[in-house]
Amino acid sequence: MPAFRVPVAPSLLEWAVERSGRPAEDIHHRFPALAAWERGTRHPTFNQLEDFAQATYTPFGSFFLDEPPVDEVPIPDFRTIGNVLVERPSPDLLESIFICEQRQEWYRNHSLASGAEVLPFVGSASVESPVVETATLIRDTLQFNAEERANDASWSDALRRLIDTAEEAGILVMISGIVGNNTHRGLNPEEFRGFALSDPLAPLIFVNGTDTKAAQIFTLVHEACHIWLGQTALSDAAMERPGGNETELWCNRVAAEVLVPLASIRRSYRNSPTSDELDRLAKIYKVSTLVILKRIFDAGLLGWDSYRLTYRDELSRVMAILGRKSQTSGGNYYFTHPLRVSRRFAKAVINDTYTGRTLHRDAFRLLGTRKHETFVKLGQQVGVV
Template sequence: MTRVPIAPHMLRWARERAGLEVEDLLARFKTLPEWEAGEASPTLKQLDAFARAVHVPVGTLFLPEPPDERLPIPDFRTVENRAVARPSPNLLDMLYVCQERQAWYRDFAQVTRQPPRAFVGRADRSMAPDEVAADIRATLGVDLEQRAACRTWKEALRLFIQQADQAGVLVMVSGVVLSNTRRTLNPQEFRGFALSDPLAPLVFINGADTKSAQMFTLAHELAHLWLNATGLSDAGAAPVSGGPAEEVWCNAVAAEVLVPLAALRPALADGESLGDAVPRLTRRFKVSSLVILRRLLDAGWLDRAAFEQAWQQERARLLALSAGAGGGGDFYRTTISRVSRRFTRAVVSSTLEGQTLYRDAFRMLGVAKTSTFNTIGREVGVML
């Protein structure tokens, strides 16, 4: 049996890169401690299995030193105003996949002679956030009363995504890498990103986040498209200072898109307690309680001290709730939402016209069967 001499520090790097402890892999690789200590070497078959378990190309493990893995787009994430360190393989793989999809759609848009989206780059940070927010709502046809009539946050999010899709934005929502449910995306690492392009503007939303948080992420990433600014975000509703100026501005735009002060002020009730006002307004605007708290501060209804106390309490409550959140849903709807309805229609149409191979279409859509492909084609109105 042939053993492969792999540097122990490369095995440790690959495991730590995947966010795993030795104990997490012992059931599959019983001699992993010996491999990492340099006391034993894996077989080629074991090395291949290990590489798949830690989501790294097997050839990378033969390098003398770990590669310098950098995010392929600007990183606006911060934790307590400090830049975030090493990206996870899940995040990197999701970024690369979305870049590939965007490149494909850009070519498709050129072939089908689609016009550039006029809203991409229509704003700059010298413009007032409320002015840009009004333009976003008008471009998407956002109707606050229509959103208020939605029965659930999920329904309101679906409406918001549909409006962005119809305006020409590829909105992709997933909580896992491709369709691998064992590779969950962590909202604490990132909440979304925007890949700006006049022909193929793309927004990715971390579907493992709460529905109300996803609403804010979409609004935030749309602001990035209006700036024509590609970037990775961990956007939250907090009115923070000291972070990247672009993120602070995009947060202000997003808050105004979802809860315009002109609509909020008439909805405020004199003498109402904060405990009654917040849940009532979250139901009215279909946003998170954190967004409502931020807008109450913006409107002067809360002072800074009261806001800070309420914010910390509510954030702790939401974190506790998210720990027990579950998944599920309709398979075909989930599959389409992962790649966007607009992208799905384009891929199915191109495949039926013979411009794209079925093999490539299956890979980009994350499906494995012709019957699934055909059902998805019917779902998006391309096939009968």
């Protein structure tokens, strides 16, 4: 019996290849008949189309449409490039948001069933709220003051402590540089740095783990500002960008004040923005040297012309340092995976599964695991025995 073939509009196939972000030659190499499919002289089999959908990260049902759909970010998008909104989201971004929305929905229902109370800080601020006052409230809630950060041995240690204290406050924090559990699909920090999904019972912050540790710290605090606004948002969380909408500017100002209070930088700064001085202050506050430089300017300790020249030189130095650093990946799965899915979330799912309220198959899907042994070890890692 001949294989069943599926007629697909050539424009959909071309759209899927372009949308995937993968090199077209790689996809054509994997699917030798793709050129014939695009010409309409031959159609893929059902199994071939399923494989093609998986290879291009395309929802299978899209191939039964008459023309390509328009991908839209399902949450408010505040990202800009040159103050222009980013138009086309990648499949990696869309899937990351979808996965987090599923996890948040489960945790919200779990919280309701457990009789949890709403978190008072969610939606407690507005863009008219005083920056210093709001920053103080956020810093206290996150237990992330400058004095303790100065004692952290590294940016990684400070970030890990911030994740833990944010989760203690009730926020689900997910730090990941990949889509779901797929190590072959790395996230691009130039597309997005993080997003917040606000909810009075289950606020969630996702941070792009491919960014530097200093940038991740700033992004996490920036997204926390959106939670304080009670606002779901996709952000680039780039403090050095001068433009942007009112909400993003407010979140940047508050996040900067949380991390590098103006009163503190005025006491700490030694009157010359040399590389050594910027490095010294960045180590104290556990932020990037570019954030330090911006705060020196905000504090009125550096003129505009000097700031622009110094910023240009410092940016070049930072990019050169990043270029020399090798990118590392992997690590201990049982250490990194709870950070990807949120230790608070993983503990709740595993506990709920052991009580019988959540099926193992649903828990595996939510946690991105496949084997029972992995599930058990993850439970041990997050304190469920």
